[in-house]
Amino acid sequence: MELFGTWIAALLTLAVLSFLYKDNPFFRFAESLFAGVSLGYYVGITLDQTLKPNLFEPLRANFNLNWDLAIAGLLGAFLYMRYVPRIGWVARYGLAIYVAYYIGVEFTRKINGEVLPQMARTILPVRGFDFGGVGAFFTSPAMLALCAIVGTYSVLVYFFFSKEQNAVTRPIARLGVWFLMISFGAAFGFTVMGRVALLIGRLNFLIYNWISPTFGG
Amino acid sequence: MSLIDRLFSVDRRWIFLFVMLAVAVPILFPLGLPVTTTGSTRAAFEYIESLHAGDIVWLSYDYGPSSAPENDPMAEAFLRHCFVKDVRVVMCALYPLGGLSLMNASAARVAREFPEKKYGTDYVNLGYKDGPEAVMRRLGENIADAFPTDVNGTPIEGMPIFQGIRTIGQFKVVFTVATGLIGEYWITLVNAQFGTPVIIGPTAVSAPKYYAFLNSGQLKGMLGGMKGAAEYEQLLARAYPAMSEFYHRTRLFTGTKGMDAQTGIHAVIVGFIFLGNVAFLLARRREGRA
Numbered sequence: 287m288e289l290f291g292t293w294i295a296a297l298l299t300l301a302v303l304s305f306l307y308k309d310n311p312f313f314r315f316a317e318s319l320f321a322g323v324s325l326g327y328y329v330g331i332t333l334d335q336t337l338k339p340n341l342f343e344p345l346r347a348n349f350n351l352n353w354d355l356a357i358a359g360l361l362g363a364f365l366y367m368r369y370v371p372r373i374g375w376v377a378r379y380g381l382a383i384y385v386a387y388y389i390g391v392e393f394t395r396k397i398n399g400e401v402l403p404q405m406a407r408t409i410l411p412v413r414g415f416d417f418g419g420v421g422a423f424f425t426s427p428a429m430l431a432l433c434a435i436v437g438t439y440s441v442l443v444y445f446f447f448s449k450e451q452n453a454v455t456r457p458i459a460r461l462g463v464w465f466l467m468i469s470f471g472a473a474f475g476f477t478v479m480g481r482v483a484l485l486i487g488r489l490n491f492l493i494y495n496w497i498s499p500t501f502g503g
Numbered sequence: 504m505s506l507i508d509r510l511f512s513v514d515r516r517w518i519f520l521f522v523m524l525a526v527a528v529p530i531l532f533p534l535g536l537p538v539t540t541t542g543s544t545r546a547a548f549e550y551i552e553s554l555h556a557g558d559i560v561w562l563s564y565d566y567g568p569s570s571a572p573e574n575d576p577m578a579e580a581f582l583r584h585c586f587v588k589d590v591r592v593v594m595c596a597l598y599p600l601g602g603l604s605l606m607n608a609s610a611a612r613v614a615r616e617f618p619e620k621k622y623g624t625d626y627v628n629l630g631y632k633d634g635p636e637a638v639m640r641r642l643g644e645n646i647a648d649a650f651p652t653d654v655n656g657t658p659i660e661g662m663p664i665f666q667g668i669r670t671i672g673q674f675k676v677v678f679t680v681a682t683g684l685i686g687e688y689w690i691t692l693v694n695a696q697f698g699t700p701v702i703i704g705p706t707a708v709s710a711p712k713y714y715a716f717l718n719s720g721q722l723k724g725m726l727g728g729m730k731g732a733a734e735y736e737q738l739l740a741r742a743y744p745a746m747s748e749f750y751h752r753t754r755l756f757t758g759t760k761g762m763d764a765q766t767g768i769h770a771v772i773v774g775f776i777f778l779g780n781v782a783f784l785l786a787r788r789r790e791g792r793a
Contacts, residue, residue, distance in 0.1 A: 306519045328599050335603065335631040339652045391636050391692075399691025399721075407719035434718075473711045476728065480573065480707030482768045483729040485526050486761045487572025493530055494754070 289500070296496040299488055408438045437465040507789065510782040518775065525771040529763035538762055543717055544734040547702045547724025551581070552742070554675055556589035559668060561677045561699075564594065564609070565635070565685035567601035570706045575609060576732035576758035577704035578680040580739055582613045586620055587743050591664055593674070595629040595650065597638060597685050603631040607654065616749070623653075624663045630654030635685045636692060642671035643697045672697040676723065680704040686713070690721050704731060729765060732758030 301316035341359050344352040364380030367373050412435070416426035423429065443455055444462030451459055504512075554560070562581060566574040585592045594610055596602035610628050620626060629650040632638045641649035646669065652658050659665055671677070677699050679689045686703045694701045700723045705713055707728025716722045726735050736759050740747035750757060 307516060324600050327601070331599065331603055331631050332633050335654070336633040339656065340632075340649075344651065388636070391640060395636070395688070395691045395695070399695030403695070403719045403721055404715060469711065476707040476710050478769070478772055479728050479730065479765060480570075482522075482526065482765060483573045483707065483761060484569065485522070485768075486530065486729070486764045487756065489523075489527050489764075490530055490572070490756050490761070493527070494756075 292496055292499075296492055299492060303488075408434060410435060436461070441465050507782050507785050510778065511786070521771055521775075522768060525767045526764045529767045530760075533760065534763045534766075536763055536766055538730075538733045538737050538759060540734040540738060541727075541731075543714075543725040543727065544731050545724075545738065547726060548584070548735060548738040548742075550676065550700070550702065550723045551584050551588070551590070554588060554590050557591065558675045559591040559593065559664070559673070560585060561671065561674045562592050562594045563677060563679045563681075563685075563689065564596040564602050564606040565598045565679050565681035565683070565689075566605070566706070567598050567682065568605065569601075570682040571601075571605055572756065572761065573706050573729045573732065573758075574680045574682065574704060575605065576729070576756070576761075577726050577735065578606075578609055579613050579755075580732060580735045580758070581678050581680075581704070582610070583616070583746060583749075584735075584739055586613065586617045586625075587739075587746060589625075590675075591624075592626040593629060593664065594626065596631040597635040598682065599631070599633065603654070606631075612755070623657075627659070627662060627664050628654045629659070635688050639671070639688055639692045642693070645669060646671065670697070671699050674699050676700045676702055678702045678704065682706045682709065687716075690716050694721055702726075729758050729761050733762045734758075 298316050298319070301312040304310055305313040341355055344355055345359075349356075361380040361383055364376045365384075366377070367380075368377040410431040412428050412431050414427035415429065416422040440458050440462035442462070444459040444466070446455075449455075551560075562578065562585075564574075564578060582592060584590075594606055596606045606628065610626070614620060614622070614626070622628075630653060632649060638649045646665070647660050650659055653662075668674075671693055677689050677693060679686045679701065681687075681689075681703060682705070686705055686709070689701050690703070693699050701721070702724045703713055703716075703722055704726040705728070707730070710725070710727035710731075713722065713725055713727075717725050726732055736750055736757055740750045750759065
């Protein structure tokens, strides 16, 4: 059975990789199959791992204690009423509460968890220069702090679009572009590594899990 | 046709073939190139090293099959590290497409290597839950509200591993092996609101954005992509002879095994970028002359 699964996975991998040569029916079949299986998988695990233990089972086991879950379940069911045009307006109530909940969670999460800590880390004392050599100087805490401050403010100046740039702000914005380019370069490097890792995983599977056990070697 | 014109009209499928060969050859004939470690991975490793036997940690599988070659080795190295240190592990999956299946397979693989570890006492698999932010909010109040049962449908209340444990705030660390946004939620929601330290193992594509969280002290450590996984494996192998032997003899795919191919392909890509830039500069010079 495991070998059968390996063969299916290997043939589907080859079908997907065949797109690199040119578009073909095998690729389109694999693509459609993946979309369908993904949706089915998502529905299946949501029913089995979330709705069953967190909603249906508690309601069935002790309704008096868990009746409030029925309200949440009902609001979720309301979302599907948009498919019944006569009572489609009901979906808006479910959606409104869903949106309100996530605005509340997201607002706190972004401000408390991201904006404030990141701002605090940008306001740094420029202390601790190390004059013990060129390498030590450029990696000293003060230089790193200076780099973070200059980088942050120059990029912010570049993205300040409310006023036309003048002789003072233009060179600062240009410096901001350099910082951005360096960060894009780092991101590109990581992206190459990430994408190649996926190819390594697939080729490793084809060679050691499919070709080697099936054809020997 | 001049050399520049030839370079500009190369069929891109030749490049695909080069890339394929640059990856396949090191997989078939491993070179065993050395892997150097970086500060962010060492910080993550040292944090886990500082834990004591009996401490409890949370491992979240927040990725799917599309990034498994990068993320699987991280999750498994972390799990092995916890098991050799007798640290208890609670696992969950918050990524919908395949996270649960990967967790089940990964947990079973590593648990087989440590037959003395008891399910429900030393580790537990809580399964998948939909809506990561809502789940994390509930974890801060009562874990059993978010995960009333484990992956098999057994109620978690009464399991030895949860004795005296009620909220995520009581865990020593959350290790999120993540693709996409879920890793960020652990930092900006669980760490910020409940104070639980977080270590992240992101895909390489997401790694640059997490350096900001690392520098602000919101992360205890980070394993960036396959390289981060390989670094963690190296540190684990250096610290524990049993792990060194395991990584030496295993037939499983590991981050370290992938690094030979990474080095080969990076050399090819740097070569192509160099060639492309030379062709571009020569073409511009020719246009300037004309």
